[in-house]
Amino acid sequence: MTSRISGLGLSGIQKKVVEQHRRAFAAGTAMLPVGGFYRSRRSGEAHAFTGDLLHTLQEAVATDDYRLYRAYADGLKAMRPINLRDLLDFRSHGRPVPLEEVESITEIHKRFVTPGMSLGALSPEAHETLNIAMNRIGAKSDSGEGGEDPERYRPRPNGDNANSAIKQVASGRFGVTAEYLNNCREIEIKIAQGAKPGEGGQLPGFKVTPEIARLRHATPGVMLISPPPHHDIYSIEALAQLIYDLKQINPKARVGVKLVARTGIGTIAAGVAKANADVILVSGHVGGTGASPQTSIKFAGLPWEMGLSEVHQVLTLNRLRHRVKLRTDGGIKIGRDVVIAAMLGAEEFGIGTTSLIAMGCIMVRQCHSNTCPVGVCTQDKALRRKFTGTPEKVVNLFTFIAEDVRQILAGLGVRSLDEVVGRTDLLDQVSRGAEHLDDLDLNPLLALPDAGGFPTRCSLKDGMRNEVLETLDERIIRDARPLLEEGEKMQLTYDVHNTQRAIGTKLSHMITRKYGMTGLQPGHITVRLRGTAGQSLGAFAVQGLKLEVFGDANDYVGKGLSGGTIVVRPPMSSVLPSHANTIIGNTVLYGATGQAGERFAVRNSGASVVVEGCGACGCEYMTGGVAVILGPVGANFAAGMTGGLAFVYDSDGSFQHRVNGGTVLVRRLAAAHWKRVLRDLIVEHVRETQSMYAAHILLNWGREMNRFWQVVPLEMADRLSPPLSDSDETVTLRA
Structure with missing residues (x-):
């Protein structure tokens, strides 16, 4: 697909090929360069953070020295262009205004967000430090998808508030409960992540400590998988339903949707706005904690500048811009980045990696390995003791950035960020970035859409949201x-x-x-x-x-x-056999008499469920709880299941063709304890539903019990108490 901003033409391709050939066959070439592609090295490719600037920023926030911050910001601007915004500069708007006439640092603070970084990816100390700092300045922190300790929901005796203002709902739904959703000002639905769009993710078992497992309703030491899609979102209409549900469980919180920059994002955002979202986040292809695959970090996604401008333009043209607040993130570091983002349409700004650096991150880029040497991205207790971050350092960072913004606004002759939202006429392209980029044209990003008299920024006042119908x-x-x-x-x-x-x-x-x-x-x-x-x-x-x-x-x-x-x-008057008729739809967590549709008990993390048959992908990505299926199942049963138990009644011998054996062990019942657990659940099912079908199974329990398979995640098989078998002789199904 052709890029909106063109870029590399045929002559540019020729220049790059000739340059690479010359380097490859130049005299004296002794060895390939080592490093620098992923981690910053002096001899490697340019990175957005250099070691000296990183340490300058850390010293600035530690000593509350704005002069050092200015040296850091000026150093970033002096680097050769890396981001699209580096090719832009401000156009004079009018005579400068006195700095004291520009909106206050406190007002600008309210627009800042630390993006979703989970407790699990971050250490508990780093996660709560961000929360405390952002609450102190009236800004917002995002919990990420790992749940949150209820202990944080109330301010501490010293007044510190470690509660995340934004609670994230991601595809794994880890820790997402009614209590979690009722202790926030905003709920964010994460559709994808900018650093690895469309990939989902996983938390390695060695980072799943007892504390993390408790918050995520999982098992310590067992890997947790976040699937690529939300299994209840396969259309804009399905997204609208989740937004509706979240606005019911918390009637005061705004609901936002996190998208990633991509071609066509404007059309998606228009659907999100029509689905009654209150906030749309456009996440860029950089940033993240460094735990994403290298191929994704380097080659997937688009800059937020492209996604944000397209979303702002499409929403404005469709008279939807005033309905939602636009937020962006992905490598924002200084006040200049913030003002350019505002001119491209953003009203709020996520600053993640830079906030981690303020707490001590030194960009060693091994966040996935649980070996972070400064205690920011690890669950190892010994390494966590090396954490030196404080809320004061984070507060200083955001205060410096806010002051930087104020100075830029004063120089432009405006008094608030609101005055420059969507004002791309105040930007000019001043560089192509490199000699071979002979066709790079940023004018499509700078186009001013026709608003038709409608507002070009969000008109929702503080505390307001797009309300939904009552039920x-x-x-x-x-x-x-x-x-x-x-x-x-x-x-x-x-x-x-x-x-x-x-x-x-x-x-x-x-x-x-x-x-x-x-x-x-x-x-x-x-x-x-x-x-x-x-x-x-x-x-x-x-x-x-x-x-x-x-x-x-x-x-x-x-x-x-x-x-x-x-x-x-079924109704009491129904003559239809319960086990042969579907009476509940797709993506169900709690069973019933009658069959369930597709994705029954998907990502179940604690519920006890009984159903008399289900469609495809039952118990997919399950991490806890017990599922009993008293009938046939569809294809791909137990795919990605890493926790909990399932009991499947296999009356026709077809189960071996339906189960996905990639992560599970399938065995006949061989322990008296688990036989009792299964029977008790069926007894309760019959008591609640008067199911004749389930009653028949109980009536002939001695025979029918032998038709059940017990499905256990491989990583759980040796952890179960009591164990799977009372003896060593057990029939195991090889799927």
Whole structure:
């Protein structure tokens, strides 16, 4: 696909080929250069951070010396061009204004974000230092996808607040519970990561400490996989449903969507804006903690300058720009970067790598190995003791950048960042960057779209968001006042239609706020529904809430289940066999009598689920909990499963052709303990659903028990207590 900004032409290609040939065959060439491609080396290719500038910045923030910061910023500007923004410069706008007339450092602080870096990728000390610093200055930190310790949700006795203002929901859904989502000002849906778009990720087992495992509802020492896609997002409509669900579980938080710069991102962003997102983050191809594959860091993704400008232009042309706040990140280091980003359309700015450097990172680029020598990106206790970062250093960094921004704005003759948002007319291309880039033209990035009289920046005021329609929960909450005010036990009954979505989610918000996520006993309030429930029935349902559906339900039943109970069964009048008819849709966490659709129990991390059959990709990427499938399964069962257990009833001998044996061990039941666990779950299933099919299995338990397979992740097989077998003689299935 042709680049929007052209770039390398035929004559440029010729120059590069001739240059490489000359270097390869030059006299005196003794050996290939060593290093410099990934880690910075004097003889290697140029990197955005040099060692001397890195240490200059660290000394500046440690001593609160703005003069040293200026030396660092001037040193970056003096380097040869590396980023697209290095080819741009400011155009004179008018006479400079006095610095005291420009908006304050405090106001500019509110626009800064430390991007999503998980507790797991970062050490606990580094993660909470960022949070404390950003909360002190009224800015925002992003939790990343690793969950967060509830201990952080309240300020500490000394006043420090270690709670992330932005809670991330990524494809792994690690630690995403009702309590987690109710302790933030913003929720971010991470579609992809700028440094490795479309790849997903993994946390090696040696970084999964007991603390990390507790927060992620996983097993210590067992690798955790974040799949490339969200399994409940395969269209803009599905994304809109997740946004709706999140706005139900937290009725005050804004919901943002993280995209990565790519060709066509403008069209995607327009769909995201129409899906009622409040913030869109355009992430560039650089940055990240260094744990991404080298091939991705070097060759995947696009600069944020290209993605941001396209998103701003398309949203403006489609009269959507005023509905969302635009944010960008990816290698932003100094005030000049911030002002250029604003002129290309951004209103908020993520600064990640530079904030790590302020805490002591020295860019050794081995974040994935758990051997960070300065304690920033490691879970090793000995190395963590070497961490020297403090909130004060991070505060100093963002204060310096804000002061830098103020000085640039004053020189341009404007008094606030709002005045330059989208003002690409204040930028000029001043360089092609290199001699061989004979066709590089940045004018497409600088085009001013026709706004048609609509605002060209977000018009949402502080505390406002794009609201969504209410659901049945509005009525349920009114009827449940005795529970919410006096703690009374209740049972409520309603007819339900498939247009009523996320039933039980907003009620779970109210319960969490009043009693906490585990403050009520199971079944404290029972909501009975007759008919067809819409999407996301019981999403993020908490302990104390029991939802009973006499009928069927659409996709996403029990998404993010947080301790609640969901039972779906055919109507009492139905004559259809439960095990032969699908009554719940795709991407389901909690089972029911009747079959489930595709991706049943995908990424389950703790729920106990029973279902009488499921479609493709059941128990995919599962990390915890127990799944019982009393019937046939679809293809690719247990792909990427690294935790939890599954029991599959194989009445026709087809399971060996459906299971993905890449990460699991499949065995017949051979331990009395696990036989009891399985039987007890089926007994409870029958009690809740009156399933004749499951009752038949129990009636003939001595025979039918032998048709079950027990599916265990390979890394879990030696960790189970009690073990898989009471003896050494066990039948194992080779998938």
